[in-house]
Amino acid sequence: MILDSKIPQGPLAEKWTKHKFNIKLVNPANKRKYDVIVVGTGLAGASAAASLAELGYNVKAFCFQDSPRRAHSIAAQGGINAAKNYQNDGDSVYRLFYDTIKGGDYRAREANVYRLAEVSVNIIDQCVAQGVPFAREYGGLLANRSFGGAQVSRTFYAKGQTGQQLLLGAYSALSRQVANGKVKLYPRTEMMDVVMIDGKARGIVTRNLVTGKIESHSAHAVLLCTGGYGNVFFLSTNAMGSNVTAAWRAHRKGAFFSNPSFTQIHPTCIPVSGDHQSKLTLMSESLRNDGRVWVPATVEIAEKLRKGQINANDIKEEDRDYYLERKYPSFGNLVPRDVASRNAKYVCDEGRGVNETGEAVFLDFRDAIKRDGRNVIEAKYGNLFDMYMQITGDNPYEVPMMIYPAVHYTMGGLWVDYNLMTTIPGLYALGEANFSDHGANRLGASALMQGLADGYFVIPYTIGDYLAQNSAERISTDHPDFKKTEQEVTQRLQKLLSIKGEKTVDYFHKKLGKIMWEYCGMARTAEGLSKAKAMIKELKKEFWTNVNVLGGNDELNLSLEKANRVSDFIELGELMVDDALHRNESCGGHFREEYQTPEGEALRDDENFAYVAAWEYKGEGQEEALNKEELVFENVKLTQRSYK
Amino acid sequence: MNLTLKIWRQKNSADKGALKEYKISNISEDMSFLEMLDVLNEELSEKGEDPVHFDHDCREGICGMCSLYIDGKPHGPQQTTTCQLHMRSFKDGDVITIEPWRAKSFPVLKDLVVDRSSFDRIIQAGGYVSVNTGGVPDANEIPISKSIADLAMDAAQCIGCGACVAACKNASAMLFTSAKISQLALLPQGQVERKIRAEKMVAQMDAEGFGACTNTGACEAECPKGISITNIARMNREYFSAIASSDNV
Amino acid sequence: MSWVSKTLSSTLGQKVLMALTGLFLILFLVVHLAGNLQLLFPDGGESFNKYAANMANNPLIRVVSIGNFAFILIHVIYSIILTKRNKQSRPVAYAVTKPSTNSAWASRNMGILGTIILIFLLVHLKGFYYEIKFGSVPMASYDGEEYKDVFAIVANAYSNILYVAFYVVSMGFLAFHLSHGFASAFQTLGLNHVKYSPLIRKVGLGFSILIPALFALIPLVMFFQNQ
CATH class of the missing domain: 3.90.700.10 (Succinate dehydrogenase/fumarate reductase flavoprotein, catalytic domain)
Structure with a gap:
């Protein structure tokens, strides 16, 4: 398959403006005829759900926590970058773009990163208007601090709780739309699978975590804003509930997974x-x-x-x-x-x-x-x-x-084009769940920026382009494809419950985490990775024959929730190892011991690896297929990082 | 250390529930309270018993998901969240009673898990500034004095865990509600909807069935983020002036 | 529902009634004490009896006294309504609680304290107010004018050690009730400020000790004078 990133033609600084003009629009009266599902209510999900509802779309928002306000974006401490140049210290959109590309060790798309830097200024305006209490100077204007990887002060902050305040801002906008009846909220609900009809994402199947009820939800587009997958390592700074299930199920349905081995270790x-x-x-x-x-x-x-x-x-x-x-x-x-x-x-x-x-x-x-x-x-x-x-x-x-x-953070994620659409039409990935903006390493205070950029200022434009080209006709959840997916989900859960083995779910999760940390963590070797691959395959087999999941499906069941998530982590772990093994270079968070400079620094191979690895699911037990999106650098010169 | 735990077990919201006793041994003082419960759950799972269900997520004291009324105090003996409470606050041989938050507006779903969606509905009633995405003024066009911004930040720190309700003898949600009303009443951005916000959020708080405030100060003393009851006074001011002067007959 | 009834049915509206009536009653305590301290004047009760007569005949005082009864009634009724609501807000009680670690005893037991004070009030009204108004009161004459000898009734009552003890103990409960109620009323009315709140708390504490102490002093002194 040829990956079309849909990057607009023209000079870097004009791409987004031109693109916004060229893409199709849904007229205001028609927006109410379209339904959008948003999975996850962190910075990306809450901001997207609120913004789309404000435009007039009917939104359903899902989260596994008991309230959208608890998504793990809340734990971000340091701040959010924006190229405001309020400090008069030489910052600009271009400088933020350049720092981010360089910080990512030249493994991100220029056009996406430039757009991110461009809309960063709007994010701060938006958040302030919502009442986010950013730190202030005595004169009443906004304060900034400096952060790693930059020589200017461009980081806005709210004490050590910037993520919390930004999330509560997005949550308040979301709450307003709930009150307006434009967003229907589904807390304590986990997405179990994407429903594909005629090759397009047309809904999801969910499990109510309190009652265990399996339900279908139909829509014209589905947004996955489900965060990162750092918990594949068992121990991480992620929240206990953070998981890859939504993204992984989408991957199994045809969404490519990019650069899964790019993880940030803090x-x-x-x-x-x-x-x-x-x-x-x-x-x-x-x-x-x-x-x-x-x-x-x-x-x-x-x-x-x-x-x-x-x-x-x-x-x-x-x-x-x-x-x-x-x-x-x-x-x-x-x-x-x-x-x-x-x-x-x-x-x-x-x-x-x-x-x-x-x-x-x-x-x-x-x-x-x-x-x-x-x-x-x-x-x-x-x-x-x-x-x-x-x-x-x-x-x-x-x-x-x-x-x-x-x-701490995973740069990899679902492959998306410039419109944030995955390789499944109608299925989008936003925030940490996608791979797009941070390359092989993320700079501090950039995660919050990306989540909100995607949700507030990118998806509201780009989703219209897709919806305008698709009929507003709704599909009933009685459609055979919904029923079939529901059945698959139920069967999978039944299977987990029926194994009745001897080991607890945590046993497998910890074991997986140890393998990943040892062989696919801070430093990796071809030998170790090959070994890890065999170990994970073995672990997967053991899991499906010897896991003990207690209780039943029709109740609040932590054991079942975890088992379902861990089963996906195991499959993801294998893909991460594949990705790390195939990338015969060191870059950013991916350090292969075979590829280092005499001084022990990461040695990139731009000749052979300046591409995005996009992995394609080929079926149960099959090796995944590698697709490449070549990265074209027209504006920055690739250099070796040095900190001596 | 070895401990005796008395934990509230309740199959679902319809079940009556009761305290059940568990023995647990070899607990390290470096464990967090929730990790101690993880150990118990792992043991229960190995024995084929249903693990104790409790809410938790970030485990770094900010998401507000963890709860637990431990030995007669919300979030236990320290003024912090349960996930940040460590076992060094206890000693060998202790008997620890663990109960869910108790309030009519926080019904128990299972064991120690309660439904706090009433808090979401209070926010939905008006805990926001009605601005759509885009079309807002430049961030520095609204100067805000540092002291006001800091005060607003102090109120905005609320994590919505519900410890205030759990601690209050009346199961009152005034501290939670007042924190949001205060934040937005202090900031210039919140002025436009100031009156309607106070009226609607207080009405929703009452409709949810929370109790009234007796000014005991228990909420403030137990709040893991140290939200002050001066916010409740501010909410009262906001509410009375809204009632007296709004057009809302 | 009109905005008035809506406000009066809201928790904040009801709390404000509690605070306002409470503050009025606090004010009343001061006036009442000022009058009663005349019982200690060494003039055989003349100034007190004259004061009592004046109070009984002054139309303004009569209006205020009706208001006073109304405020007591409102304070009691709304405390019942609020207490009922507060109890309903937690249908299942905790097995273990440690409230003393986060709040003062008086603040958590205003209802009990209030009930005791109400009982005192009923006894007090029966013993004095009712007796003086409707009972047979001896008369005293000063400068040719006849006055009800209220002083004699009081002195008679305070010659009973049990009665005195009842008064003194009740004032102790009043002190606790005031120790929370005084500052709490200001907080409820939203009068909270970094500069003034510490002062209000201090004044409240002083008030809650001084006023009941002086009230308790009267029966004690009169009891011992009688011996």
């Missing part, structure tokens, strides 16, 4: 404390501005530390290895996320990890406190220190913090 998370660990907590990247990262210089000292024979503060200056400052003298502790993460892994692999599990490094504020005083540090990071103390019981003002990298 360097400053609170380390795992034991086997009981259920999720990981992110500490803002800003800590690296003042904290110094180190491990003991020798394995012997590290061992003593792990056994509790000595304390961190006892270790003499000459016995400390500030490895980031040593290896990257000019960027020091502020190297990009992927570099910082990988180096933490290296020193721990050497046996110099500092906590009981051997998988942690120090982030030390001793020198900063000595230099600036405790008050200054408290003013800057007080809430983060409190959070750390709450979770670990350690006081970071007195002993160094311990950190370790954790899975």
